[in-house]
Amino acid sequence: MNLALQIGGIFESINTLIVAFVVLVIIVWILSSSIKIVKEYERAVIFRLGRLLGAKGPGLFLIIPFVDAFRKVDLRVLTFDVPKQVVITRDNITISVDAVVYYRVFDPNKAITQVENYVLSTNLLAQTMLRDVLGQVELDEILARREELNKRLQQSLDLATDPWGIKVTAVVIKDVTIPESLQRAIAKQAEAERERRSRIIIAEGEQQAAQKMFEAAEFYNKAPIAMKLREFQMITEVAREKNLIVISSSASSDIGSIAGIAKAVQERK
Numbered sequence: 001m002n003l004a005l006q007i008g009g010i011f012e013s014i015n016t017l018i019v020a021f022v023v024l025v026i027i028v029w030i031l032s033s034s035i036k037i038v039k040e041y042e043r044a045v046i047f048r049l050g051r052l053l054g055a056k057g058p059g060l061f062l063i064i065p066f067v068d069a070f071r072k073v074d075l076r077v078l079t080f081d082v083p084k085q086v087v088i089t090r091d092n093i094t095i096s097v098d099a100v101v102y103y104r105v106f107d108p109n110k111a112i113t114q115v116e117n118y119v120l121s122t123n124l125l126a127q128t129m130l131r132d133v134l135g136q137v138e139l140d141e142i143l144a145r146r147e148e149l150n151k152r153l154q155q156s157l158d159l160a161t162d163p164w165g166i167k168v169t170a171v172v173i174k175d176v177t178i179p180e181s182l183q184r185a186i187a188k189q190a191e192a193e194r195e196r197r198s199r200i201i202i203a204e205g206e207q208q209a210a211q212k213m214f215e216a217a218e219f220y221n222k223a224p225i226a227m228k229l230r231e232f233q234m235i236t237e238v239a240r241e242k243n244l245i246v247i248s249s250s251a252s253s254d255i256g257s258i259a260g261i262a263k264a265v266q267e268r269k
Contacts, residue, residue: 110165
């Protein structure tokens with residue numbers, strides 16, 4: 001009888017331990033399911049029975065298992081490449097353009113509740129905006145005013161994604177690919193432009209030289225002695241090089257001076 005009581009007591013103790021262990025496991029599971037942690041750059045958008053409670057974080061927060069559900073949202077600046085888009089410009093030229101978009105979530109509640117997938121939606125919208133904006137300008141503007149077009153794309157995309165809680169911080173056009181035939185035409189145009197500029201520079205130089213010569217002629221006309229001194233200087237420079245000198249004098253030339261110079265030349269020979 002005592003043995004049976006002892007065996008019954010052992011089984012009862014084992015049952016109690018099993019029940020206690022099961023209860024402990026359930027408590028640990030409930031606590032692990034209830035306690036959540038999000039990082040500094042994350043927020044948790046919580047729904048209770050389908051209704052929005054709001055965003056929690058950063059750090060530790062509690063939820064009710066089977067009642068609450070949550071989704072994490074990254075608040076850091078995110079980046080994606082816009083695939084190459086075929087764009088027809090305003091002057092009917094077909095080009096291929098790709099870009100990079102930088103954006104971040106500033107309102108986690110809107111990013112989850114206002115759009116199904118804010119990453120995919122922003123990407124598709126950026127592709128559409130790229131085609132629409134660049135299709136309104138000519139090719140020369142795309143090549144010469146890229147920074148202005150980047151800002152215009154950023155403002156348009158930011159305005160469209162604002163209801164989703166998305167802030168577009170920058171849009172950068174990476175590459176513009178134009179047809180090979182058009183590349184040759186642009187190269188010829190650039191070469192012609194450089195030739196035009198060089199001709200203009202030469203013409204301006206000749207004009208300035210002619211103006212200086214005209215001013216010198218007027219000065220020599222007013223001061224004949226200066227003209228005579230200049231003639232003597234030129235004759236001396238030519239004689240120094242032992243070249244043949246031909247002197248043509250006017251009626252008012254100083255014959256004695258010319259004879260002296262001719263004598264000096266004969267002595268050099």
